[in-house]
Amino acid sequence: MKSLQQTNTSHSRSTARQALEQFSKVLENTPGAEDLHVTVDRTNELICLPRSVADLLCEILSKTAAGQTVGIIPTNAELTTQQAADLLNVSRPHIVKLIDEGTLKGHKVGKHRRLNAIDVQNYKHQRDVEQREAVDELTALSDELGLYE
8 A cells, every 4th residue: 555644844834834824715715616726936837736636735734734644545545454553543453353343344365454445434434423422422411410510
């Protein structure tokens, strides 16, 4: 699996923050545009970006400005159990357990297990939704019991 990862420095965070401000304004001022045209300052070259790519670039700038590491994984990529574990922030043996119990879909390539990136992303999304619901339920319960007064 090819993956693009970029770690942030204070310079990259600062530059991303400035670019995000400018880029966000451009996106706000062109709500119906299918494509965005960006001019490279030094060479005066014009680059045409599809709106979906421009929106993704804005998201990348936002994460970079916040000091988060950005990684891009194609949805059709196959992940090793270690890559899936890193993506979900769990141990590799936990991923193996999830595959064995059928919670995560996996298949074998020789002796090694592989997972489809989209399946891992779907599992992560489902887990995140369940966690948010649990937090909301606990918050409502604590409000009901008057624990935060």
